[in-house]
Amino acid sequence: LAKTTQPISMDSYEGQEVNITCSHNNIATNDYITWYQQFPSQGPRFIIQGYKTKVTNEVASLFIPADRKSSTLSLPRVSLSDTAVYYCLVGAMGDSSYKLIFGSGTRLLVRP
Amino acid sequence: NAGVTQTPKFQVLKTGQSMTLQCAQDMNHNSMYWYRQDPGMGLRLIYYSASEGTTDKGEVPNGYNVSRLNKREFSLRLESAAPSQTSVYFCASSEALGAYGYTFGSGTRLTVV
Numbered sequence: 763l764a765k766t767t768q769p770i771s772m773d774s775y776e777g778q779e780v781n782i783t784c785s786h787n788n789i790a791t792n793d794y795i796t797w798y799q800q801f802p803s804q805g806p807r808f809i810i811q812g813y814k815t816k817v818t819n820e821v822a823s824l825f826i827p828a829d830r831k832s833s834t835l836s837l838p839r840v841s842l843s844d845t846a847v848y849y850c851l852v853g854a855m856g857d858s859s860y861k862l863i864f865g866s867g868t869r870l871l872v873r874p
Numbered sequence: 875n876a877g878v879t880q881t882p883k884f885q886v887l888k889t890g891q892s893m894t895l896q897c898a899q900d901m902n903h904n905s906m907y908w909y910r911q912d913p914g915m916g917l918r919l920i921y922y923s924a925s926e927g928t929t930d931k932g933e934v935p936n937g938y939n940v941s942r943l944n945k946r947e948f949s950l951r952l953e954s955a956a957p958s959q960t961s962v963y964f965c966a967s968s969e970a971l972g973a974y975g976y977t978f979g980s981g982t983r984l985t986v987v
Contacts, residue, residue: 794973805878805964805978806917849916853973863933864909864916 766850771869780837782868784850787831792854795826795833800847800867809848810835837870845872876900880965880979887955887986895950895982897965905968906948907932907976908940910961917964923948924971955986 767785774780786795794813798806810817812824812833823836837844847867881896899906904925909917909932919932923942937959939951948967952959963982968974 796973796975798976803981805966805981806976807978808975811973811975851973855972855974856970863919866914866916 766852766865768848768850768865768868770866771871773871773873774840775873776841777839780840780844780870780872782835782837782848782850782870783832784835785832786850786852789830789852790854793830793852794855795824795830796851796853797822797824797835798849798851798864800849802846806849806864840870840872842872842874844870846870878965878967878977878979880963880982882982883980884983885985887952887984889956889986891955892951892953893955894952895963895965895984896947897949897979898947899965899967899977900946901967901977902945903967903969903977904945905971905974906942907966907968908938908948908950909964909966910934910959911964911981912961920950920963922971952984955984957986960984960986 796811797809799809800806810822810824814826817824825834847869849864849867878899907922908920911917918934920938921940923929926945929940941949965979966976968976
C-alpha cells in the first residue's frame, strides 16, 4: 500500500483558500487518491477522489501533478465549519488487499 | 436513506463484560468494515467483510469477533471487554473492496471501566 504523508495541522482564516498537500511517493499505476473529512464526534465523510490532473466538485478541488507522487486538496473560501481533520488515502479500485487505512490526517483550524 | 446506522451510540461496560455493536446499511453495498478511533488518532481497521459470507482480520483484530449476518448487517462483538478497548467504533460500507467511496456511520462511543 502506498504510504502517505500529510502535515499534522494547518491554520487558516475565514474566506481564505486552503491547500493541503499529501505526499505518496510510491503510488502504484492503478492507485486512486481519495480525501475524507472528519468532524469531531462524527465518522469520516468522502470529499473527493481523482487519478490524475484536476478534479473539482461542489466541495473541493483535487490537483494531481503528472508524476502523481503528491496531491493537493484545495478548499476555496473556507468557513468556520470547515474546521475538521482531513485524510489522504491511496489505493486501487477492486484491489482485494486494499483496506482503507487512515493515518493521523491534517487538522485544519479555521479562525474568524 | 439512512446510510449506515450504528447502535448503540454510547455504552459503558465493566471489565470482562461482553457486548455486540450493531451496524446496518441500506445502500446495497457489498463490503463492510469496523474501525476504532482512539483520541487524537486516525482510524484503525479491526475487521472487514468483502462480501456477504466472508470476513477477514484487519490491523487490530485481537479481542473482537464479527458476523456478517446478511448483506445489510455487520456486527462486532467484544467477548470480554478490557479498558484498552475504550474507543469510538465506526462501521463503514462501500460498493466493493478497493478505492470506492466509503460511507461511515456516526459511531459508538464505548467506555470500559
